[in-house]
Amino acid sequence: MKPKALISPPPLKKGDKVGIVSLSSVLDEKRLLEGKEIIENDLGFEAVYSKNILNVHHNFAGTDEEKILAFQEMLDNPEIKGIIAGRGGYGASKIIDKVNWETFKQNPKWLVGFSDLTVVHQKLQSFGIQSIHGPMMVTLKDDKKSTTSLKNALTGKNLKYKEKGHHFNREGECQGQVVGGNLCLLAHNIGSTSDISFDNKILFLEDVGEFLYNIDRMMVQLRRAGKLKNLAGLIVGQFSDLKETTVPFGKTAFEIIEEHVSEFSYPVTYDFPIGHENENRAIRCGEIMKLEVLKDMVKLSSI
Known part of the structure; x- marks a missing residue:
């Protein structure tokens, strides 16, 4: 059966208003202004700040109530054609089920x-x-x-990435919806109201700042939940600033992941530029893409 893409929000046009939201940790004003300059001068959109954009409540960008109200306004405002997060950190999962998504589902817009x-x-x-x-x-x-790749993703252009290979790569090619993100959040999402199937999809993973034993624990969680066995393919992104315990775990992140998918036959690529390093290619989650994995080269392309 031919894989089916999810609903694609309308592409953005030059001059469109883009909402800037703060759903997680406290946002640094200097870096926010640097991003605003790029949004307006390089990408060609008008940046509109949410009401809580620089709020501070302990480590968070305001209280949960402040974040929900500000995000809701951006979701429901028809003049806002897309929404870009200020930063990550922690906190989005605390509010995600308290947002009213009904207007958004009727008139979806790109969230980044x-x-x-x-x-x-x-x-x-x-x-x-x-x-x-x-x-x-x-x-x-x-x-x-990577910023250019975001502009291409927002404006409806085909995405075509050709990246270097890795000696861990398991060769092959596949097609499917591309889904994924941060390994910790994917593991925590299992059993939640937004848990989804990864079957016949191309999954991508990345993470930062975790202990190596915890990378293993989260991969065990994905495997035990059946999230790894029926993939079309796997893209292992960047695993940055990982930590060791006093007694070393004994394996790298890539070695840990390789062990957990060794029994399967789908193509796997490692060290793809997705994650917390400077290079972070934009991916339209839910789009049908083609993954071609060789030892010395990897291609990921819109179909």
Whole structure:
């Protein structure tokens, strides 16, 4: 059966208003302004801040109530054609089930982010709507190629990535909906109201700042929940700033993941530029893409 894409929100046009939201941790004003300059001068959109954009409540960008109200306004405002998160951190999962999504489901718009925003992507995919895993306001200046990829994703252009291979790569090709995000959030999403099937899909994973034993524990969770056995393919992104315990775990993140998918036959690529490094290619979650994996090269393309 030919894979079917999720609903794609309308592409953005030059001059469209883009809402900038703060759903997770406290946002740094300097980096916010740097991102705003890129949104307006390089991407060609008008940035509109949510009411809580620089709020502070302990580590969070305001109280849960402040974040919900500000996000709700952006979702429901017909003048806002897309929404980009300021940053990740922690907090989106605390409010995701308290948002009223009815207007959004009738008139979907692109939502952009990564890391903690994985919970938002999973929620939208549970509705059957695409969203964009890609650079946020505080990372837009990190890599021009990745920022260009975000503009292409927002404006409806085909995405075509050709990246270097890795000696762990398991060769092959496949097609399917591309889904995924931060490994920690994907594991935490299992059993929630927005839990989705990964069967026959191309899953991508990334993470940052975790202990290696916890990477193993989260991969065990995915495997035990049946999330790995029926994939079309797997894209292992960047696993950054990982930590060891006093007694070393004994394996790298890639070795841990390789062990957990060794019994399966689908193509797997490692060290793809998705995650918390400077290079972070935009992916339209829910889009049908083709993955071609070789030892020395990987291609990921819109169909």
